Amino acid sequence: MIKRIIQFMGLLIGGLLGNEWYGSINGLGMWSESGLMQRSGSYYLYVGAGAMIGIIVATLFAGTIIRLLERGSEKAAAMPMQDLLAGAGGMLMGLLLAVLLYPAVPGLKGIGQAVPAVMALGFGYIGMRIGLRKKEELAAGLSMLLEPRKAERPNETGKGFEEHKILDTSVIIDGRIADICKTGFIEGTLVIPEFVLEELQHIADSSDLLKRNRGRRGLDILNKIQKELDVKVLIYEGDFEEIGEVDSKLVKLAKVLGGKVVTNDFNLNKVCELQGVSVLNINDLANAVKPVVLPGEEIIVQVIKDGKEHGQGVAYLDDGTMIVVEGGRDYIGTTMEVLVTSVLQTSAGRMIFAKPKLLEKAL
Numbered sequence: 001m002i003k004r005i006i007q008f009m010g011l012l013i014g015g016l017l018g019n020e021w022y023g024s025i026n027g028l029g030m031w032s033e034s035g036l037m038q039r040s041g042s043y044y045l046y047v048g049a050g051a052m053i054g055i056i057v058a059t060l061f062a063g064t065i066i067r068l069l070e071r072g073s074e075k076a077a078a079m080p081m082q083d084l085l086a087g088a089g090g091m092l093m094g095l096l097l098a099v100l101l102y103p104a105v106p107g108l109k110g111i112g113q114a115v116p117a118v119m120a121l122g123f124g125y126i127g128m129r130i131g132l133r134k135k136e137e138l139a140a141g142l143s144m145l146l147e148p149r150k151a152e153r154p155n156e157t158g159k160g161f162e163e164h165k166i167l168d169t170s171v172i173i174d175g176r177i178a179d180i181c182k183t184g185f186i187e188g189t190l191v192i193p194e195f196v197l198e199e200l201q202h203i204a205d206s207s208d209l210l211k212r213n214r215g216r217r218g219l220d221i222l223n224k225i226q227k228e229l230d231v232k233v234l235i236y237e238g239d240f241e242e243i244g245e246v247d248s249k250l251v252k253l254a255k256v257l258g259g260k261v262v263t264n265d266f267n268l269n270k271v272c273e274l275q276g277v278s279v280l281n282i283n284d285l286a287n288a289v290k291p292v293v294l295p296g297e298e299i300i301v302q303v304i305k306d307g308k309e310h311g312q313g314v315a316y317l318d319d320g321t322m323i324v325v326e327g328g329r330d331y332i333g334t335t336m337e338v339l340v341t342s343v344l345q346t347s348a349g350r351m352i353f354a355k356p357k358l359l360e361k362a363l
Contacts (some may be wrong), residue, residue, distance in 0.1 A: 002069070006062045007055050014054015024313050081134060082152040090131020094123035133242070163188040163355050164234070164259030165280065168250050169199050173218040176282055178361040181231045186262075189232045192222065193253055195239055199246055251277050287345070293352055295340050302335045302355075303328045315350075 066277025098119040165188055171177050172192075180186055200222075204215030226233050236257075240249045247268050254261050260278040263269060272279040293299065301315035301323055315338075325331070326336055338354035345351075 002066055003059075003062045006065055007058045010054040010056075010058025011051050012054070014057070014107060015047050015051035017054070018050020021050065023044055057220020076243075079182070086131040086134070087128045088131070090129070090134075091124045092127070093131075094125070095120055097127070098123040102249040129250065143247055164191045164254075164257045165189065165262050166191045166193065166236075166250060166254055166257070166259050167196065168261060168263040168265060168268060169196050169203075169218065169246065170265045170268075171282055172196070172200065172221055173214050174264050174282060175221050177262065178221050178224050178229065180282070180285070181225060181229050186231070188259075189234050190262075191234045191236050191253070191257065191259060193236045193238075193249065195246055196221075197235070223323045242336065247271060251275055254278070286319075287350060290350055291317070292319055293321075293340055293343060295342055297340045298337055298357060299323075299340065299354070300335060300337050301325070303333070305332065321350050321352060323352045323354055326353070331356065 008318070067091040098116070101119060101123075102116055165186060167177065167190060177186075181190070184278070200215050200218045202215070203211050204219055206212050206215065225231060236253065238253075240252050241250060243249050247265075248271075250263075250268070251262055251272060253259075254277045255275075260280050261268065261272050262280045263272075264282040266283075267278050269281050299317075301317070303313035303315045303325055305314050306312065306329055307314050307324050311327050311329050313325040313330075313332055315323040315325055315328070317323065323338070324342075328336075328338075339357050340352055340354045342353045343350065344353070
C-alpha cells in the first residue's frame with residue numbers, strides 16, 4: 001500500500017515537472033488561459049514523459065523510502081513521551097516562525113519559489129532539535145504555568161510543597177539515607193535519576209570486589225527505600241546528553257526541578273554551593289546530631305591506641321568522635337575518666353581534646 005502511494009506521488013510530481021518543462025520552453029503551462037483541449041500533442045508528450053520518469057524513479061527508490069519511514073517510526077515509538085511532546089512543540093514553533101517570515105519572500109521566480117519550503121523544513125528541524133535539547137526546561141516551565149501558586153497554597157491539599165530531593169551515587173551507597181527517611185526527617189519526593197542508576201549498575205558489575213559490593217549495596221538500599229519505607233520515590237528518566245559528568249548532571253537536574261541535592265561528597269557539595277543549588281550533606285547532619293561535649297565536662301572512655309604526638313592516647317565515643325587524651329599513652333587498653341579541655345569542629349567531623357582525670361586530681 002505504501003509503495004503504491006509512493007508511486008502515485010512520483011507519477012503526480014513527474015507530470016507536474018513535465019508541465020513546467022513544457023511551459024518553460026513554450027511559455028505555457030497547465031494553468032494558462034488556453035484550455036486543455038487546445039494543447040498540442042507535444043504538451044501531453046512532455047507531461048506523459050515526466051509522469052513516466054516520476055513513477056520509474058519512485059519505484060526504484062520505494063524500498064529505500066519505506067525502510068527510512070519504518071526506521072523513523074520505530075525510533076519515534078521508542079522515544080519517551082516527554083521527548084515526543086518536546087520535539088513536536090519545538091517543530092510547531094519553528095513552522096510558525098516560517099509562516100511569519102513568509103511575507104518577506106513574495107514574488108520569487110524560478111528556483112526562488114522553493115525558498116518557503118526550505119524555510120519550513122529548516123525552521124521546523126531547528127525547532128525540533130531545540131525542543132529535544134531543552135525538554136527538561138520546557139517541562140519545568142509548563143508545570144509552573146499550570147500550577148503557578150502551588151507553593152503558596154499548602155492548605156488546599158492539606159500538604160505543603162513537596163520539594164524534590166535528588167540523591168547522588170555516593171549517598172545511596174552510604175546507606176544512611178534509608179535510616180534518615182525512616183525517621184521522617186526527609187520530606188517531599190526522593191528523585192533517583194536514571195543516570196545515577198546506570199552508574200550504580202556499572203559499579204555493581206565491576207570486576208573489583210570492593211566496587212562490586214558497594215554497587216550492590218547501593219541497589220539494595222534503593223530497593224529498601226522503595227519497598228519498605230513510606231517515602232515517595234520518583235525515577236527520573238531524562239538525561240542531559242550534552243553533559244558528561246554525573247555530578248554536573250545532578251546540578252543541572254536540581255536547577256531544572258528546583259530541588260535539593262542529597263550527598264555526602266565534599267566536592268559535589270562545593271560545586272552546588274558555587275552554582276547556587278541547595279544541598280543536603282549527610283555528613284553535616286551526622287555532625288549536627290552528635291552529643292554536645294563542652295570543656296570542663298567529665299566522660300568515661302577507653303584508650304585504644306597511640307596518638308600522633310608523644311605521650312598521646314586516642315579514644316572514641318560511641319558515635320565515632322575521636323578523643324585525643326594528653327598523657328593517655330600509658331593507659332592504652334584501659335577504661336578511664338577524662339576531663340575535656342577543648343573541642344575542635346572541622347568539616348571532617350568533631351575532635352575532642354582531654355586529659356586523664358587522675359592527673360587532674362593529682363595536680
